[in-house]
Amino acid sequence: MTIRYFFCLILFVSLSLTGCTPDSSTTTSVRPGTPLIRVRILERQSQVTLSSSGPPFMQFGESTAARQLLLPRNTPISLTLTSAGWQIGATSLGGAGTPLTLTPASVGSCTVNKIPYRGRYRFVPVSQNEFDVVNDLDLDSYLKGVLAREMLPKWDLEAYKAQAIVARTYALYEAKTAPKGRHYDLNDDTRSQVYGGIPAESEKSRQAVDSTSGILVVYGPPGQEHIFKAYFSACCGGVGQSASDAFGDADIPPLRARSVGSLCSASPHFNDPDLTISKSELTRRIKLWASRHGSSLQNMASLARIDILTTNSYGRPSRFFLTDTRNVRYSLRSEELRNAINADAPASSTTPTSFFTPVNYASSITFTNSHGHGHGVGLCQYCAQALAARGTRCEDIVLFSYPQSKLLRAY
Secondary structure (H helix, E strand, O other): OOOOOOEOOOOOOOOOOOOOOOOHHHOOOOOOOOOEEEEEEEEEEOEEEEEEOOOOEEEEOOOOOOEEOOOOEOOOEEEEEEOOEEEEOOEEEEEOOOOEEEEOOOOOOEEEOOEEOOOEEEEEEOOOOOEEEEEEEEHHHHHHHHHHHHOOOOOOHHHHHHHHHHHHHHHHHHHHHOOOOOOOOEEOOOOOOOOOOHHHOOHHHHHHHHHOOOEEEEEOOOOOOEEOOOOEEOEOOOEEOOHHHHHOOOOOHHHOOEEOOOOOOOOOOOOEOOEEEEHHHHHHHHHHHHHHHOOHHHHOOOEEEEEEEEEOOOOOEEEEEEEEOOOOEEEEEHHHHHHHHOOOOOHHHOOOOOOOEEEEOOOEEEEEOEOOEOOOOOEEHHHHHHHHHOOOOHHHHHHHHOOOOEEEEOO
């Protein structure tokens, strides 16, 4: 299948990231017009460790001039926030209540907690003594530190390239729809996409990003195409679910349920082992999840049973109902239930999927006939690799994963 790339003039991908200009050494090979992205790499820190092989440039907020910060060369030194401002080692820098920005002198020359990142670092106060660490960098440099964390090293380049297109679209959508006033666009973990900075990069991740630079997956009639939240997960288990069923998102064709049969059967999670959890433990977890999310389930009595309420057209559960010992019923979407089951649970007692059948016993519930790893919406990474191994090109992998979508070059 031949895909025609062209510039899309209406995509809402231009970002207004005040002052998010990486050091020039990271932008020499970046395609002009590449958007900038803000990734929270550390959350609510009281102290981080810096190290630098060359003096970075320091700036408070966006209104002050940048100046070199002389640090002991290649020597770990602490950064803390006090009521009087920022402090490096025993040296007070001032800037109370103001974000501190450090721009490395060259790529990889400055580390935070021993990890080097491209772009610059912003240390943003979130309380009198705590701060977030945000990495501001161009989108494609960010993706190079994502792909090798999201894909297996042995997988084919075409699968990596498909993931690059999808991850680029997802990141831009998240950046554009981030709450107004928030100081970051993405987290560096599974709440967004797993990102590991320069050490996470590989030759394959860099090649995949560079060869697809600017390409996005979009949806809409000609002349009105727009990006959407391009979800992806590890393994759909043979049946994907819709974003509407999983998360309550708007129902659009690229994010609807579909069946792929045994395409992702190479995944160790294509068929999952049975998981049995006591009803008392499930009650504890579900009520904890409910209290964190303001759900009425926090008032639930002891759990009596879990049953499938609805399935999608391919037989994957889309909604469950929970019944407590007072015979009160509560309804949860599939991914809500998975998250509730996994709340504050040891890794050995969590479910990787909501594609299961609950079997109710006197004092426990067994989750059986389980398939998949993750939410199953959008691109299935094991499906992508299976298609790539057959010789399918990256563009066709993406279009297979998001029916009725298109690929356009935005920059």
